[in-house]
Amino acid sequence: MRIAVAGKGGAGKxxxxxxxxxxxxxxxHSVNALDDDxxxxxxxxxxxxxxxxxxLRRVPREEILEERVDGDGHASLHLIRPFEEIIERYGVTGPDGVRVLAMTGLLGAGRG
Ligand SMILES: Nc1ncnc2c1ncn2[C@@H]1O[C@H](COP(=O)(O)OP(=O)(O)OP(=O)(O)O)[C@@H](O)[C@H]1O
Ligand SMILES: [Mg+2]
Structure with a gap:
């Protein structure tokens, strides 16, 4: 099961x-927690x-994700490396065995 939590700032996500x-x-349950904030x-x-x-090291998106565009022009993102490999390399295991990945983060001043 995959659960995505998104919405208004400070709502408790x-x-x-x-x-x-x-x-x-x-x-x-085996739980992987991905932070994309x-x-x-x-x-x-x-x-x-x-x-x-x-x-925790920020996962380099360009190494793990590829954008694909279908015949109707709809773009979607796909993993290009096995998830187990990604979490082994970049993840950390916390309390109760929850595995954590940081998908993004500030790259530096003025870099998004
Ligand atoms: N059910 C709740 N009752 C009272 N306070 C709460 C509750 N849930 C979260 N909070 C508090 O509200 C604040 C914002 O919560 P949280 O950081 O989880 O929100 P968020 O939606 O992730 O925020 P952001 O958009 O900044 O990422 C925190 O101080 C948190 O402790
Ligand atoms: Mg938050």
Whole structure:
């Protein structure tokens, strides 16, 4: 099952996503938590230590995603590397065994 949490700023998305991730993991599910916020703080909400958060490296999108355009001109993004390989390389495992990936983040001043 995949759950995406998006919406208005400060509505509680990160808190809710982290709580759902921890509860699902405590119930025995294998949980991967992907933070796509340009100011990522899901790892903190999940309870990872400062040392673990510092280990998280932003996943380079260009290495793992490819845009494909179908015959009608609709574009979609596809993983081009196995997900297990990506999470092994860039992920960190937090409390309750939740695996965390940071998909984005600030690249530097004036760089988006
Ligand atoms: N159910 C709740 N009751 C009271 N406070 C809450 C609740 N859920 C979240 N909060 C608080 O509201 C604030 C915003 O929550 P959170 O960071 O989860 O929102 P967000 O939607 O992820 O925000 P952003 O758009 O900045 O990423 C935090 O201080 C959080 O502790
Ligand atoms: Mg948030």
């Amino acid at each position: 990160t808190t809710l996503a982290a709580t759902m991730a921890r509860l699902a993991a405590q119930r025995g 340009p100011n990522p703080n899901l790892a903190r909400a999940l309870g990872l230590s400062t040392e673990q958060i510092e280990q």
